[in-house]
Amino acid sequence: MTIKRGVSLYSFQEEYFLRKMSLEDILATVAKLGIQGVEIIPDQMIPGYPVITDEFAKRWHGWMDKYGLTPVCIDMFLDWNKFKGRVMSDDERRDSITRDILNANKLGCTVIRVIHDVSPAILEPLAPIAEKNNVKLALEIHAPSYYTSPLEQELMAMFDRVKSPYLCFTLDLGVFCKKLPRVVVQRFVRDGMKQEIADYLETAYNDGTLPHDNELGKRSSNLGDIVLSMGGREQDVMLAYMGTHMIYADSSVLPQYIPYTSHIHGKFYEMLPDYTEYSVPYDEFMPILLKGGYDGYIDSEYEGNRWIQDAFEVDSTEQVRRHHVMLKRLLGEA
Amino acid sequence: MFDRYMIVGEEFKNVKSGGEVTGFQLGLRLPYYRGVVLSLVGDMVIKVDGEQVPLEDMSVTVGGKTFPLSGLVKETVSKWEFGDIGILTVKKPGGLKPGEHKVEYSQHMKISYVPNGFWGSDEKTLHLAA
Numbered sequence: 416m417t418i419k420r421g422v423s424l425y426s427f428q429e430e431y432f433l434r435k436m437s438l439e440d441i442l443a444t445v446a447k448l449g450i451q452g453v454e455i456i457p458d459q460m461i462p463g464y465p466v467i468t469d470e471f472a473k474r475w476h477g478w479m480d481k482y483g484l485t486p487v488c489i490d491m492f493l494d495w496n497k498f499k500g501r502v503m504s505d506d507e508r509r510d511s512i513t514r515d516i517l518n519a520n521k522l523g524c525t526v527i528r529v530i531h532d533v534s535p536a537i538l539e540p541l542a543p544i545a546e547k548n549n550v551k552l553a554l555e556i557h558a559p560s561y562y563t564s565p566l567e568q569e570l571m572a573m574f575d576r577v578k579s580p581y582l583c584f585t586l587d588l589g590v591f592c593k594k595l596p597r598v599v600v601q602r603f604v605r606d607g608m609k610q611e612i613a614d615y616l617e618t619a620y621n622d623g624t625l626p627h628d629n630e631l632g633k634r635s636s637n638l639g640d641i642v643l644s645m646g647g648r649e650q651d652v653m654l655a656y657m658g659t660h661m662i663y664a665d666s667s668v669l670p671q672y673i674p675y676t677s678h679i680h681g682k683f684y685e686m687l688p689d690y691t692e693y694s695v696p697y698d699e700f701m702p703i704l705l706k707g708g709y710d711g712y713i714d715s716e717y718e719g720n721r722w723i724q725d726a727f728e729v730d731s732t733e734q735v736r737r738h739h740v741m742l743k744r745l746l747g748e749a
Numbered sequence: 750m751f752d753r754y755m756i757v758g759e760e761f762k763n764v765k766s767g768g769e770v771t772g773f774q775l776g777l778r779l780p781y782y783r784g785v786v787l788s789l790v791g792d793m794v795i796k797v798d799g800e801q802v803p804l805e806d807m808s809v810t811v812g813g814k815t816f817p818l819s820g821l822v823k824e825t826v827s828k829w830e831f832g833d834i835g836i837l838t839v840k841k842p843g844g845l846k847p848g849e850h851k852v853e854y855s856q857h858m859k860i861s862y863v864p865n866g867f868w869g870s871d872e873k874t875l876h877l878a879a
Contacts, residue, residue, distance in 0.1 A: 428782055432751060432832035458783035459831045496861045497788045499822050532862045657867075721750040721782075 421452020592661035686737035763844035780869020787824035791857030
């Protein structure tokens with residue numbers, strides 16, 4: 416059992432978006448940084464997805480050989496709202512995910528990060544085809560949800576019943592966000608939020624008193640009212656909801672859930688020059704993952720880019736490099 | 750996200766057809782981190798010097814194909830790829846006057862896992878060459 420290091424190419428999205436780096440440039444950089452595993456959002460960096468041409472697959476595997484990399488995971492999305500006036504049927508949803516399974520296999524990936532809004536009833540019948548293609552369907556646990564949230568508990572019950580290693584979780588480490596990232600707070604102010612509101616959001620997040628939504632994007636808390644009562648604009652309400660959905664979950668319950676977890680997103684917002692993360696305390700939970708026998712990849716997922724790109728040059732390569740210096744230290748690699 | 754990159758000034762120019770100036774063009778990028786089928790590209794609000802461009806006067810060229818904006822909702826296969834610059838063509842006989850123009854662009858993205866989707870917006874003052 417070992418924890419292996421990888422990176423989601425999402426981390427390099429700024430440079431790819433601006434066409435400063437091509438997919439091959441990014442893969443060459445990943446290899447140069449001494450990172451083994453590769454995760455990709457096909458919709459981001461494989462034009463024409465969900466069609467993966469044989470020609471692309473050949474090039475992809477050629478790059479994996481050339482740079483000595485291991486394909487690990489694709490991140491899927493389910494665009495159930497893409498048809499006018501109706502939502503996808505269950506069969507259409509399963510067809511879409513089946514296509515992702517075949518595509519993952521074609522790219523040599525053994526895990527699919529399943530987006531969090533896929534129901535247990537959709538996933539369950541897909542276990543046999545996932546197994547046949549040696550692709551694990553790993554639904555993402557992402558803040559503000561955690562293992563203990565209602566949907567995740569429903570999934571646990573289904574996993575226990577079906578007992579297929581091909582149905583499991585991806586854990587996004589953004590659930591252990593101890594401090595509100597300062598890159599977020601600074602952006603709030605640059606976007607015109609009054610300093611005192613930004614200060615309130617930061618302080619209240621950090622001392623655990625900030626009202627929280629239970630589900631991503633669903634505004635169930637009274638956070639908006641508080642922001643407005645402090646003289647905030649409608650825009651500040653939006654910023655507050657978007658920027659504070661992180662949670663600081665209880666990592667002590669991790670061991671019981673590790674057997675259900677096949678993949679991990681190493682979320683980070685800002686790697687400091689001293690190789691620590693400003694807001695996510697990797698020192699706290701990495702020992703738990705190691706001791707608990709987590710057997711899989713931790714793929715870096717740099718998400719600070721979107722908070723600083725309005726004012727600063729994003730240097731994804733340096734951020735990912737620092738993240739892996741930290742991971743190596745915590746994993747006891749030389 | 751990517752808001753500041755949404756309006757691409759380099760593509761801002763009047764367009765001619767048969768010797769007549771028939772309108773103008775603008776380069777646009779979507780404020781989202783993956784490519785999406787065009788039916789997920791929601792309302793697009795473009796204002797030039799404060800005046801909103803009517804929906805029926807706009808078409809967008811992405812991936813080598815041109816689509817009227819009002820028809821995007823039907824396009825469930827063709828994609829607007831991540832970071833690609835779409836060329837917006839606006840019908841406007843005579844085009845825009847050379848010089849400075851304030852351009853505003855707001856884009857709604859219909860992303861399934863975000864209830865009601867989200868908006869991105871950008872605003873730039875661009876120079877139209879004579």
